[in-house]
Amino acid sequence: MKWIEVANSGPLKGSVRIPGSKNSSLALLAAACMADGEVRLKGIPNILDFRFIQEIAAGAGISMKREINGDVIINGGTITSADLNRERTSSYRASYYFIGALLSKMGRVSIGYPGGDNFVSRPIDQHVKALKAMGAEVSFMEDHYKVEASKLTGADIYFDMITSGATINAILLAALAEGTTVLRNAAKDPEVVDTANFINRMGGKVFGAGTDTIRIEGVKRLSGCEYNVIPDRLIAGAFLMAAGMTKGTVTVEDTIPEHLGSCISKLREIGMNIEVGENSITAYGESSLRATRVRTGMYPSFATDLQQPLTSLLLLSPGRSIITERVYPERFNHVPQLKRMGARIEVRRGSAFIQGGSQLKGNFVHASDVRAGTCLIMAGLVAEGTTRITGVEHIERGYENVIGLFRDLGAELTYREGEYGQTEQASDLMVGV
Ligand SMILES: CC(=O)N[C@H]1[C@@H](OP(=O)(O)OP(=O)(O)OC[C@H]2O[C@@H](n3ccc(=O)[nH]c3=O)[C@H](O)[C@@H]2O)O[C@H](CO)[C@@H](O)[C@@H]1O
Numbered sequence: 001m002k003w004i005e006v007a008n009s010g011p012l013k014g015s016v017r018i019p020g021s022k023n024s025s026l027a028l029l030a031a032a033c034m035a036d037g038e039v040r041l042k043g044i045p046n047i048l049d050f051r052f053i054q055e056i057a058a059g060a061g062i063s064m065k066r067e068i069n070g071d072v073i074i075n076g077g078t079i080t081s082a083d084l085n086r087e088r089t090s091s092y093r094a095s096y097y098f099i100g101a102l103l104s105k106m107g108r109v110s111i112g113y114p115g116g117d118n119f120v121s122r123p124i125d126q127h128v129k130a131l132k133a134m135g136a137e138v139s140f141m142e143d144h145y146k147v148e149a150s151k152l153t154g155a156d157i158y159f160d161m162i163t164s165g166a167t168i169n170a171i172l173l174a175a176l177a178e179g180t181t182v183l184r185n186a187a188k189d190p191e192v193v194d195t196a197n198f199i200n201r202m203g204g205k206v207f208g209a210g211t212d213t214i215r216i217e218g219v220k221r222l223s224g225c226e227y228n229v230i231p232d233r234l235i236a237g238a239f240l241m242a243a244g245m246t247k248g249t250v251t252v253e254d255t256i257p258e259h260l261g262s263c264i265s266k267l268r269e270i271g272m273n274i275e276v277g278e279n280s281i282t283a284y285g286e287s288s289l290r291a292t293r294v295r296t297g298m299y300p301s302f303a304t305d306l307q308q309p310l311t312s313l314l315l316l317s318p319g320r321s322i323i324t325e326r327v328y329p330e331r332f333n334h335v336p337q338l339k340r341m342g343a344r345i346e347v348r349r350g351s352a353f354i355q356g357g358s359q360l361k362g363n364f365v366h367a368s369d370v371r372a373g374t375c376l377i378m379a380g381l382v383a384e385g386t387t388r389i390t391g392v393e394h395i396e397r398g399y400e401n402v403i404g405l406f407r408d409l410g411a412e413l414t415y416r417e418g419e420y421g422q423t424e425q426a427s428d429l430m431v432g433v
Pocket residue numbers: 023024026093094121122123124125126127128161162163164165166187191298304305326327328
């Protein structure tokens with residue numbers, strides 16, 4: 001078994017360069033397969049999900065190679081099959097972008113059900129709604145589903161809730177469809193805008209991304225290009241919080257501060273001093289922290305993916321904080337793990353009630369998803385003794401080099417492999433997961 005060992009580390013200090021966004025990369029890599037020519041993507045992190053995508057692409061006859069300088073070169077013109085590797089497409093969440101990307105070209109796609117961080121049930125009804133509206137048929141089998149369309153036609157689609165995944169997928173579908181598609185109640189996330197910008201760079205016509213109404217004029221073909229993925233706002237936000245947690249000073253570089261508006265405001269509200277530069281943000285964590293109330297929501301509201309690191313931070317703010325999770329009201333798998341470290345948190349009806357101010361203690365804990373992993377690392381940095389975190393594969397879904405990034409700031413953490421604690425202790429960790 002592999003785990004991460006974290007020691008009480010003192011204040012984090014220094015700068016960290018923020019890698020490319022995982023969530024954007026997953027969309028761009030699939031979208032790149034739509035081009036007839038060669039696409040060069042810059043800044044794609046070398047995370048586990050990238051390697052799954054490479055395998056899926058290889059199985060479909062699409063070449064996707066990483067060069068020594070880190071650029072990823074994709075050639076969708078070589079595609080031979082739309083029967084995608086079921087096991088691999090079920091290894092991460094956003095494999096459904098391959099439907100949006102390949103359906104126009106191939107007329108059919110067969111794919112495994114979405115996997116990844118299954119912290120709660122994550123329906124795909126809005127993806128199906130968009131597919132059907134544009135003329136596709138969807139059939140569900142036991143271990144995969146199949147989408148067929150002899151032709152995709154533009155449609156007027158209203159999303160019943162704001163979803164970044166279905167918004168992106170519908171943009172991909174519509175880019176090569178016949179006629180005009182309008183997406184209403186669309187997600188405004190930076191990753192949606194990044195995907196739209198990329199499609200436009202390939203010769204597509206997407207208008208209004210970043211607002212709640214997006215119009216796409218279908219084009220006949222998309223061509224190769226070079227494109228830079230946006231920086232990962234979720235990794236950046238977590239490092240700002242880690243500065244507050246350890247009473248350190250951390251600068252996140254190569255970031256887009258505007259993508260972190262609600263996060264920066266909240267951190268200031270609880271007493272942190274945050275300085276915003278053109279492409280960087282510095283968090284000063286010396287001041288004492290205040291308790292707060294936060295509600296997560298879709299962009300530009302406070303991100304559900306920053307809820308877990310914020311929970312760790314609020315454990316250090318004396319008084320009672322409340323975090324209400326409105327995107328995934330049951331996304332609290334990290335709470336039983338934090339409680340194993342002495343955290344005082346109760347979860348009731350979609351809210352975590354956090355009593356801050358008590359000393360955390362290192363323990364054996366399990367990361368059930370990438371953000372839970374981040375929050376446990378952060379808790380480990382200030383806990384007495386050693387914290388041992390399993391579920392490393394979940395953390396590696398989101399971070400190319402989590403150990404290196406934290407170590408560069410002075411954190412003491414390391415990978416371990418071998419026999420992990422007492423057997424019954426390891427199985428106890430799964431409680432609440
Ligand atoms: C790969 C990726 O980009 N993952 C992110 C993406 O996930 P993902 O794209 O899966 O999340 P969505 O934005 O689609 O989900 C938003 C909300 O819509 C609901 N919904 C979504 C689709 C659907 O067909 N039906 C439906 O009910 C979801 O249950 C959720 O309550 O956005 C989430 C919300 O910001 C983040 O936590 C994930 O990190």
